[in-house]
Amino acid sequence: MTEPAVNLAAALASFDDIYSPRIVARMNDYDVRVAHAKGEHVWHVHEQTDEFFLVLDGRFDIALRDAGGERTVSLGPGEIFVVPRGTEHKPSSPGGAILMFEPSGTSTTGDRHQGEIPAYVDSTTGRDL
DSSP states (O other): OOOOOOOHHHHHHTOOOBSOOEEEEEETTEEEEEEEEEEEOOOEEOSSOOEEEEEEEEEEEEEEEETTEEEEEEEOTTOEEEEOTTOEEEEEEEEEEEEEEEETTOOTTOSEEOSOOOTTSOOSSOEEO
């Protein structure tokens, strides 16, 4: 059986929630997710997996904490970044859209997080489109 093609612009237009990723495809044991981003996420860490981000629209910043200290990576459309497993990070954005590759079942707020989760951040393992 062949799955239909997915138009990412149409997928993003189908919902407005921010930091609430929708699963647009599955590949092996991975989800391909898209999300709207605006405001600050929460500091969190994925102990067992790297996290891949591709910026589709707008700007997307990722603050990182590791043995070397704290730094921020700023991304624009068409740019990618991989957060290494075990690295604390906190995404933020003035507004944009992202695509992520993550193992199925990966929580958007990590294996552990710091502080309260803002009401607009959906702590989920992804929602079907």
